[in-house]
Amino acid sequence: MTSQTSWVPVDKNGDFSIHNLPFGIFSEGSSLPRAASRIGDFVIDLKALAGDEQAKQQLTSLRDLEGVFGQTSLNAFAERGRAVHRAVRADLQRILSQSTDLPAILKDNESLKQKVLIPVEKVKMHLPMQIGDYTDFYAGYHHAYKVGVLFRGPDNALQPNYTHLPVGYHGRSSSIVVSGTPIRRPRGQILPNPAATPKEPTTVPCRRLDFELELGCFICKPNEMGESIDINNAEEYIFGFVLLNDWSARDIQAWEYVPLGPFNGKNFGSTISPWVVVADALEPFRTEPLANDTPVQDYLKETQKKSVFDIQLEVGLTTADGDHVDLTKTSGRNLLWSFPQMITHHTVGGCPLRAGDLLGSGTISGTEPRERGSLLEMTEGGKVDVQLEKGGVRRFIQDGDSLNMRGYCEKDGVRIGFGDCEGKILPAHGA
């Protein structure tokens, strides 16, 4: 990997270097949402670029994509497949490079630059994909173990199936929103006194509102119903990755979740970052997942051992009155199961995936308190305070708090990142 520079200025700690070139959906003023890439502080209007005669002539990858880039989601582009994503990124890199061999297309073409490069402060980002189904896995081993200890003690922390298969459940696609969308604190049934018998619920605003730090993976290719996806082909089904905050109402979840799993504790909102960082951009940052001592079933055995990415993940909380704390620093390598394994397991019985489906990794935690991907873990189930910089304390999230997640990879002078995955909590109705 050689570090490249662009003629578009990029901060050396910025997320959107020429090595990234993610895809997203933006609008400007009252325009219809359409596809973009991003470099530095500019979005790249891909429809405008693909509609330019000179660009089309020189950059073969763009030739028939103007209509695709004009759509309000990336689904059609994603469905073109990884070879097309790769070719488009390569052509973008070529014209954006400091040493471009085609300066006439964009670098020295003031009128097209005006149309194609739009300052980020002028645009609004939207959900990048029309999400068909959302599946949330539970592949963050340290999270699963810690939560298991809190609920069941160390001897039974993990269920017997945990190391045999990537445990997952179906989530709620309608509740996924893009970074910056406020999240209303949910009301719901909780047990004010969980230990009392008989159980007497009450319906109130959630008192134990939490975040969950996850990676999201977008699918670009459907499998037919009844057909499974081989582990060695699974990466072909991956469009790219986003950060995912799977907001969780712990008290609602605790009461409702037996025997069929989380429901209202999870479906009031999940936030994703707007830019889909494509799998190719993450290639240099491959690493091995956590070791699994359990022999896995044949269909889950990977030939590619470096099947996760060493993405630095950070979470910060900022209160309404400006207090702040950096809550978490961890890495995307803290998974027991890779996304290819999740995809293969998801389809082993023939479940059809579609382009635009979103898979969540499950909460990603390290082993130390401040490497935890949720407050539940960090506060030992709500029993220990987290200190904020200006003297505030938190056990769970309060009204007016903003949570922001960031993720980046850095190696050999190359840095790419995900941008913000932010959401602010509004007070519950009637609270």
Place this chain on the structure above:
Amino acid sequence: MTSQTSWVPVDKNGDFSIHNLPFGIFSEGSSLPRAASRIGDFVIDLKALAGDEQAKQQLTSLRDLEGVFGQTSLNAFAERGRAVHRAVRADLQRILSQSTDLPAILKDNESLKQKVLIPVEKVKMHLPMQIGDYTDFYAGYHHAYKVGVLFRGPDNALQPNYTHLPVGYHGRSSSIVVSGTPIRRPRGQILPNPAATPKEPTTVPCRRLDFELELGCFICKPNEMGESIDINNAEEYIFGFVLLNDWSARDIQAWEYVPLGPFNGKNFGSTISPWVVVADALEPFRTEPLANDTPVQDYLKETQKKSVFDIQLEVGLTTADGDHVDLTKTSGRNLLWSFPQMITHHTVGGCPLRAGDLLGSGTISGTEPRERGSLLEMTEGGKVDVQLEKGGVRRFIQDGDSLNMRGYCEKDGVRIGFGDCEGKILPAHGA
């Protein structure tokens, strides 16, 4: 309610009398799928009807619906709201009635009749809605109790939350198919010996394949994220109902489902009947749900006490070599929670519903063995044979078996029904 007749012949035990007039999506030959209603053995091409100048002039409800009926799903029509569904049905009833005051529109108009009334054997039915999210509830009390007894014994059969809230979980919308679509037996991880320690799974074709008899409810109106739906308005969000077979791989489910709920045991296929029987058509068959001795939270208290429908539900199994058994007879009244309660609970925390979302009731069972909505219950967990008519036996579903569900309501000479909800099991790959 007065029994009416149509000039289109309808068998007296037929599902599609003039009192029904459900909505669905059909295609004929290579035509694009489009909207239809149905009477007797004819589908009613609604786009063709709404495109006819005379019909448009006389039937105000159809005036701006030609484009809506030309779409490949009913979503846009559903979103028009219940007043529009009602007006369209009333206009259809008016022109189809034996004593129609407008015979010139269809009854005596041979050329339009040729275009609009298409024999059912000439058409193919499709999924009626583009389904955003699918949620499956667990509101069939006798099913939940019986399954609980099988798994945990009579003292702990129901979880403490069961009578306080309609337990539900998110399902997989991509795996929902229309009646007649074959279902591939899933492969997956199971425990050959569930009692052994340590747990040693193997990956094989499902050995305990089951059906689940459910009602499905389609949503016609979105709520905004963060806003809940009041129980007294919840019926306005209901487009109509279908039969739903939530095929279940019991052995896969048993191993995978802790702690996050069913996943691959449920996402290999769910079958629905093609005709959406609108809520208005079921009005005469309202009845009270099962009594709940637990005082429910205020937000779940219904003013309309007759909040479920007395739908006669039947399930039959036919083997590849023609043996048959009528497995089940029960009623849609066997629910502890109504669909309005499910809708209200689903949104109490602000989860957004969208037009086209599907809610499943959960398995509907009576109390007697042959009133059970699944083989799991009927066979006491796979321990007791079900006898077929020609000498065959079943504990679970075998390759080549077809399951068909039927549902109808009958009262005061009026009969309406749902049509078939049928699926045949194909052998697993590599089996």
